[in-house]
Amino acid sequence: MLTEKHKHILEKAEILFAKKGFEGTTVRDIAQAAEVNLAMISYYFGSKEKLMEALFRERMAEVKFKIEAVVQNSNIGPFHKLEMLIDQYIIRVFQNQAFYKVMLIEQVQNQNVFILAILRQYKAEVHQLITSVIKEGLSTGEFKNETDPMLLFSTMIGTVLQMVINKEYYAGISGYKEGTKEDYDEFLKSKLSVYIKSLFKATLVK
Amino acid sequence: MLTEKHKHILEKAEILFAKKGFEGTTVRDIAQAAEVNLAMISYYFGSKEKLMEALFRERMAEVKFKIEAVVQNSNIGPFHKLEMLIDQYIIRVFQNQAFYKVMLIEQVQNQNVFILAILRQYKAEVHQLITSVIKEGLSTGEFKNETDPMLLFSTMIGTVLQMVINKEYYAGISGYKEGTKEDYDEFLKSKLSVYIKSLFKATLVK
């Protein structure tokens, strides 16, 4: 089990991995950021690699529950379910920007077999979930049977991540000035929410 | 100027950077892959960092021309221009998958100021281009004035990159078996082309 100290170290490591990559981050960097002795990282996690794996195990576990709750609720229609999944995804990414950056890098590089397996399983679960909602919409006659769920899936994930990555650039050109960073994130989140829902609607709903 | 040998080394380095990241790739790795002596990398490029910068300078220079040609052609309508930009982007990403992975990682990590500047300029140019085409469509009354160009831009880039990143996963679930890797890439490219154009159409065209 992970203690609060474990989680504290993971949090600091996550930020460094997002900024400098796994190889670009040294164990000494992590120890300094978390204000613990260098040797504690090995003592707590075994190795730098196992620390990364612990980070994935920890963050992925948090995600799983929340998604399932939405889809299994039978009181809401299929498109509203998709809307909730979209909002949920946007909120999750903005709340864990560092981790989603780390995840993106790992997905691109595809090196660590352990993380690869976790990601594969995660993708399969989310994909299956979206597919089942779309099938539900097809059976009620609400949706058109045209678009590959994987494409919609990629659009949702891809668009959100691109906006997060280009946040600073977009702040410059959109002329957004007022408010704190949190306000700006809220501005982006609602913009993305409206936009992606409209894309889904145009593509799926009859 | 870059000789053929320079370009050969950059090509090999690019593949390694995409797979293992900048820090995860050693100069010895690059030398071995390019079949040159270790010291030649410093001799040719000055340093590992400058090699990376040379890679960006080289690849970005190739891109610039092609985009401009499309937009400045006045014989074609605004939506058809967008369609051409979409196809061009898809072709470019699939033709330079390694570099676009490197670019994505660098964008996420945002470390090297030189590369940051190149990317900023590139984004500004592409963004300005798309915006001008959309304005053209608005002035002819062809387009609706609703969507932020930056969002469409993010969708195009994000969706394509997600599909490239998840190529292997998608091959598994889509049951694509027949043909070579090149055939599979062609299959994905045409799928993406049709899909993204339909998203743009639904969002922009009256």
Add this chain to the structure above:
DNA sequence: GGCGAAATTAAACGTCTGTTTAATAAATTC
């Protein structure tokens, strides 16, 4: 309050890192 286990520390380990050196080979210049 004393004992055993767990936590924390500074120092050291061998290995690998990017870069430089000094010597040699190849190519270019006149």
Add this chain to the structure above:
DNA sequence: GAATTTATTAAACAGACGTTTAATTTCGCC
């Protein structure tokens, strides 16, 4: 074709890397 510049090499460099060690401190328990 000798002289000079350029390309290539193996070896060495100092520093940084992840991990381990052995000693010390802190803690929970009786």
